[in-house]
Amino acid sequence: MKKIILNIILLSFIIGLPYIANAQPVGLVPCGNIGEPPCQLCHIFILFNNIISFLLVPGNPFGGFPVVLAIAGLMILWSGFLYIMSFGDPKNLIKSREILKATGLGLLIVYGAWAAVNTLSWFGIIPNNWFTINCPIIP
Known part of the structure; x- marks a missing residue:
């Protein structure tokens, strides 16, 4: 049994190595670091x-x-474990079903x-690329 667990851990480590090697220093805060513009008020919206x-x-620059x-x-x-x-x-059956319903409802809402x-944006009610924020650098 110990040999199987050791092999699983080793395999997980080997599979995870490319993700560690691809780690890039992309932060949630887009300003204030070396080589970046100083922080301004509009950077709060970029942070959000x-x-x-x-x-x-999925596929975001912070982790994928x-x-x-x-x-x-x-x-x-x-929920399945319960x-x-x-x-x-x-x-416990009722608690399990409530957790499953709440999870599904939360995903549905989000x-x-x-x-x-995005549908409103597609029909032109909201401007396209509503989720992109431009932050002009004011010296």
């Missing part, structure tokens, strides 16, 4: 946009996998709002 991108958008989906996946796993380990206890705004 970067946080939303980090949490929701949206945090919201990872948390939702963990909640679905927890469901299996309830052994017919109605209290990505539904994003899809609604």
Whole structure:
């Protein structure tokens, strides 16, 4: 058993090496570092946009996998664990179903709002590229 666990850990480490090597120093705050412009008020909006991108958008420059989906996946796993380990206890069965419903509803709200705004943008009600923020540098 120890040999199997050791092999799984070793394989995970080998598979994860390219991700470590591809690590780039991209921060959520787009200003104030060496070689970057000084921070201004409009950088707050860019920071909020970067946080939303980090949490929701797959393939973002901060990690590639949206945090919201990872948390939702963990909640679905927890719900399944509670469901299996309830052994017919109605209290745990109800709790498991509530967690699963809340997770699904949360994902529906988050990505539904994003899809609604993008659809309005597509029809021209909201300007295109509503999610991009220009921050002119004022000396």
